[in-house]
Amino acid sequence: MPGQDANMKNCNLLLLILAFSFIFLLYFFMPATAQAEPGGQCIVCHSREDTMPGLYKEYLSSKHSKEGITCIDCHGAVKGSPSAFKHYNEFISIIVSPNKCKRCHEIEVLQFNESAHYRARELVTKGFGAYFLNHIAGSPHFRENRLKEAPGTNGCLRCHGSDIRMNPKKPGHPTPDTWPNSGIGRKNPDGSTGNCAACHERHEFSIAQARRPESCANCHNREGGDPQYEAYTTSRHGKTYYSETDQMNLNSEEWIAGKDYFAAPTCATCHMSATINMKATHNINERLDWNTLLQHTNALAVKEKCGLPFDIDYDQPKVKSERRANMENVCLACHSSIFTNNFFDQYISEVEYFKEKRLVPGKQLFLAATKVYEAVEGDGYQFFTHSLDYTWWGMCNGNTKAAHSGAAMMSPGLVEQGNGDVASAWYTGFIPQVYGLMKEYEGDKDVGEEVKKAVKELKRVYHKLKKEPLYGPWPYFKEE
Ligand code: HEC
Ligand code: HEC
Ligand code: HEC
Ligand code: HEC
Ligand code: HEC
Ligand code: HEC
Ligand code: HEC
Ligand code: HEC
Structure with a gap:
């Protein structure tokens, strides 16, 4: 049908003209608006396939990008501020501190600032932690050497901050021994403390990701001596x-336990997210019964419970009696009160067993034994110069944490470990070492x-304890 053919041709031509005018209009207006706004400028370059395309795609999939929040809202900086440098036409900062997020998410920042996470860096700059980092994990011999920083940079500080x-020679550029770093209690160049990106992976900042147990796993793991992730994965909740x-x-807006989901709780469910009658919180201490149960995340406990010779001026979070009730409130979304109460009874009995x-x-x-060393030396x-110090520290820290976290987070395997x-440490290390010291003198x-x-x-204490049933x-150690 020739007539129809001709019509088709005219139609195609019209479409072609329309398409060209559209592209022309687009060319004319789009860059104009983009260039008028600094935020748009960032996007023009950073959406190119040769400028960190992966980073841009992460950003594109974020709620921020859908809400029109761009690079400059987080990376924009005031000229002259410590981390500012000129990047094409704008002053920007690579570092994005909680102060930036606070402009739009004030409540989360204020809650975070009340939590132990905010103070996490103090554990490696004061008392026992500082000594351990500088002498045992680190090395005082490298005092003026860049290697001095390596154990902290690659280890402790990645979690603690x-x-x-x-770099004084390169304005706005952080030094390699201090950044990249996503530690949770980081000190930022603008004087602020903390790091929201410790849990919220950039550049997606997805709420579903934050609710997954993996968000905490990077730090709360056995390798770092804090086996809460292992406890969770081997609990019935994890299963x-x-x-x-x-x-x-995981994407639901409020994510209320028992209402929006019921399959299982994650770390966030118990420690942060909302229940029917509690709002979500960024203060992970609001549901912890610090007073009686939490022992070894508290650096003071190192002195009080283990007797290690270190003082630390650590600002202990304020104790509130309702904290235990807050945690129980989470359980009650899926369990009965007798189940919940009995569980806490079981958990506390393990904590008390271990202590007693x-x-x-110990x-x-x-x-x-330390009094003997002190009298001799x-x-x-110095602490950590005797085998006994290491044995006791391992028992009082690592083993205790495994038993406690295992009981708190319902992992029979970890409790057993x-x-x-x-x-095993008691019979093959600790008691033989104490006994050996006694015999030596x-x-x-x-x-x-x-x-x-x-x-x-020492002999008096040893024989007194030995007689206590x-x-x-x-029974498993043979004296010569
Ligand atoms: C003219 C193109 C262009 C513009 C406009 C632009 N960037 Fe960049 N940006 C780049 C390139 C290229 C890099 C270097 C990538 C690299 O180092 O691998 C870069 C790097 C960065 C870095 C890393 C810091 C560094 O020195 O490597 C940040 C952060 C950044 N840009 C943010 C922004 C922000 C925010 C804006 C908007 C205010 C912006 N950029 C505008 C092209 C641009
Ligand atoms: C919601 C806030 C936010 C937005 C929006 C944002 N960033 Fe970031 N960006 C961050 C945070 C947080 C970091 C981590 C920096 C730190 O360690 O302080 C970061 C880090 C970076 C880095 C350095 C890390 C790396 O992997 O090289 C670059 C480059 C960067 N952003 C570029 C961009 C660009 C380009 C855009 C826009 C397409 C953008 N950012 C949008 C928050 C944001
Ligand atoms: C200029 C304002 C602004 C800044 C700065 C900003 N945000 Fe947002 N953020 C928003 C808006 C708007 C939303 C979407 C609405 C909502 O869910 O509250 C959002 C959503 C979020 C969400 C939820 C995402 C989801 O999947 O539901 C997270 C998490 C988040 N922001 C974290 C951050 C962090 C961390 C920073 C700092 C690195 C930051 N934001 C900086 C405005 C901002
Ligand atoms: C993988 C992450 C990670 C690394 C690496 C890490 N920590 Fe920790 N640290 C944590 C977490 C999480 C806690 C709190 C939870 C707990 O105590 O179980 C903690 C707690 C502590 C405490 C409080 C007392 C205690 O032991 O619970 C001290 C002190 C400490 N860390 C010092 C250090 C030092 C020093 C290093 C490096 C030699 C280091 N940490 C390495 C994650 C880490
Ligand atoms: C310990 C991990 C962790 C840290 C650190 C953290 N967040 Fe979150 N954030 C979460 C979790 C988990 C959720 C989801 C809570 C829920 O289920 O509603 C969340 C949710 C959010 C939301 C969405 C809230 C809403 O109502 O939609 C925003 C915004 C946010 N965080 C901002 C921040 C800011 C700002 C910081 C830095 C002060 C920060 N977060 C630090 C874990 C964290
Ligand atoms: C970047 C590392 C990091 C991430 C990620 C992280 N934490 Fe922590 N967390 C720590 C450190 C370090 C401490 C010890 C801080 C202190 O006692 O001051 C800690 C302490 C805690 C404590 C004990 C607080 C106390 O007073 O002893 C709880 C509970 C906790 N974190 C829950 C979570 C949850 C839940 C998540 C994930 C949603 C999470 N954390 C993600 C590093 C991290
Ligand atoms: C079913 C709820 C639940 C889940 C899921 C859960 N926790 Fe806990 N967590 C608890 C309870 C209960 C305690 C003990 C509270 C107390 O002693 O006051 C606790 C204690 C802790 C402590 C302090 C531990 C110590 O040894 O003193 C940390 C740190 C912690 N949780 C982190 C996590 C992380 C990280 C995850 C996920 C991998 C997680 N929790 C999953 C309920 C939970
Ligand atoms: C979102 C729902 C949910 C929440 C919230 C929740 N649990 Fe569970 N819990 C479960 C499910 C599902 C199971 C596995 C079912 C089973 O064991 O048959 C389980 C199993 C358990 C078990 C193992 C029971 C057994 O028979 O060995 C204990 C103990 C437990 N939960 C304690 C708690 C405590 C304590 C809390 C609060 C800190 C809590 N749960 C919060 C859903 C939840």
């Missing part, structure tokens, strides 16, 4: 979560009065 410094993730409704059976007698022996005494490892007439006194006291008579 660095103190970001700027149910991983087998039914598709039922978790291991920490109470601390007495450790302190008495005088001013030269903590209890088993501490028993017992009957040695050449030692001074002070040493004699300290050894006598709960501890003695160390």
Whole structure:
């Protein structure tokens, strides 16, 4: 049909003209608006296939991009501020601190600032943590050397947070020993503390991602000595979560336990997210019963419970009696009150068992043994220079955390590991080392009065504890 053919041709021509005028109009107006706005300028370059295309695609999939928030809203900086540098026509900062997020998300920042996460860096700059980082994990021998920073840069500070410094020779560019760093208690160049991107992966900042247990796993893991992720994955909650993730409704706006989902709780469910009668919170301490149960995340406990010779001026979060009730409120979305109460009873009994059976007698022996070392070594005494120090620290920190976190987060395997490892350390390391120390100086007439006194006291403690039915008579250790 020729007539129809001609019509088709005219039609195509018209379409072609229309398309060209559209492209022309687009060319004319789009860059004009884009260039008028600095935010649009960032996008013009950063959407190119040769300028970090992966980063841009992450940003494109974010709610921020859908809401018209662009690079400059987070990276824009005031000329002269510590991390500002000129990037094409604008002053920008690579570092994005909570102060930036605060403009639009004030409540989250204020809650975060009340939490232990905000103070996480203090644990590696003060007291025991600082000593461990500088002497044991790190090395005082590299004092003026760039290698000095390596263990902190690649280890502790990745979780706890660095103190970001700027390269004086390159304005706006952070030094390689302090950044990249996504630690949660970071010190930022603008004087602020903390890092929202510790849990919210850039540049998607997806709420569904933050609710997954993996968001916490980078830091709360066995490798770093904090096995909460392992506890979770080996609990029935973890099992149910991983087998039914598709039922978790992770993108829902409020994400109320028992209303928007019920398959299983994640870390966020118990420690942060909303319940029917509690709002979500960025203060992870609001649901922790700090007073009686939390022991070893608290650096003070290192002195109080283990007797290690370190003071730390750590601003302990304020204790509120309703904290335990807050946590129970989460459980009640899916469990009955008798189930919940009985669970807490089980959990607390493990904490108390561990304390009474291991920490109470262990601390007495450790302190008495330390008095012997101090008497022998005088001013030269230093912690972490005797095998006993390492044995006791491992028991009091690593084993205790495994048992406690396992019980708190319902992992029978982790509880078993903590209890088993501490028993093994007790019989094959700790008691033999205390006994060896006693034997070394017992009957040695050449030692001074002070040493004699300290050894006598150690012997007294040792034999007293050995006679107590709960501890003695160390049936699995043979005295010579
Ligand atoms: C003229 C193109 C262009 C414009 C406009 C532009 N950028 Fe860039 N930007 C680049 C290129 C190219 C890089 C270098 C990528 C690299 O180092 O691998 C870069 C790097 C960056 C970096 C990393 C810092 C650095 O020095 O490597 C940041 C942050 C950044 N841009 C943000 C922005 C923001 C925010 C805007 C808008 C205010 C913007 N850019 C505008 C092209 C541009
Ligand atoms: C919602 C806030 C936000 C927006 C919007 C945003 N960024 Fe970022 N960006 C961050 C945060 C947070 C970091 C982590 C920086 C730090 O460690 O302080 C970051 C880091 C970066 C880095 C350095 C890290 C790397 O992997 O190289 C670059 C480059 C960057 N952003 C570019 C951009 C560009 C380009 C855009 C726009 C397409 C953009 N950002 C939009 C928050 C944002
Ligand atoms: C200029 C304002 C602005 C800034 C700056 C900003 N945001 Fe947002 N953010 C928004 C808006 C608007 C939304 C979408 C509405 C909502 O969900 O509240 C949003 C949503 C979010 C969400 C939820 C995303 C989702 O999937 O529902 C997260 C998480 C988030 N922002 C984190 C951050 C972080 C972290 C920073 C700083 C690095 C930041 N934002 C900086 C405005 C901003
Ligand atoms: C993989 C992440 C990670 C690394 C690496 C890490 N920490 Fe921690 N640290 C944590 C978490 C999470 C906690 C709190 C949870 C807990 O105590 O179980 C913590 C707690 C602490 C505490 C409080 C007392 C205690 O032991 O619970 C101190 C002190 C500490 N860390 C020091 C250090 C030092 C020093 C290093 C490096 C030698 C380091 N951390 C490396 C994640 C880490
Ligand atoms: C410890 C991990 C963690 C850190 C650190 C963190 N967030 Fe979140 N954030 C979450 C989780 C989990 C959620 C989801 C809570 C829920 O289920 O509604 C969330 C949700 C959000 C939302 C969405 C809230 C809403 O009502 O839609 C915003 C906005 C946000 N965070 C901003 C921030 C800002 C700003 C910071 C820095 C002060 C920050 N977050 C630090 C874990 C974290
Ligand atoms: C970037 C590392 C990092 C990430 C990610 C992280 N944490 Fe932490 N968290 C820490 C450190 C370090 C501490 C110890 C801080 C302190 O005691 O001051 C800690 C402490 C805690 C504590 C104990 C607080 C106390 O007072 O002892 C809880 C509970 C906690 N985090 C929950 C979470 C949850 C839930 C998530 C994920 C949604 C998460 N954390 C993600 C590093 C992290
Ligand atoms: C079913 C709820 C639940 C889930 C899921 C959960 N926790 Fe917990 N968590 C608890 C309870 C209960 C405690 C003990 C609170 C107390 O002692 O006051 C606790 C304690 C902690 C502590 C302090 C531990 C210590 O040894 O003192 C940290 C850190 C922590 N949780 C992190 C996490 C992380 C990270 C995840 C996910 C990998 C997670 N939790 C999953 C309920 C939960
Ligand atoms: C979102 C729903 C949900 C929440 C919230 C929740 N749980 Fe669970 N819980 C489950 C599911 C599902 C199971 C696995 C079912 C089963 O064991 O048959 C489970 C199993 C358990 C178990 C193992 C029971 C057994 O028979 O061994 C304990 C203990 C437990 N939960 C305690 C708690 C505590 C304590 C809290 C609050 C801190 C809590 N749960 C919060 C859903 C939830």
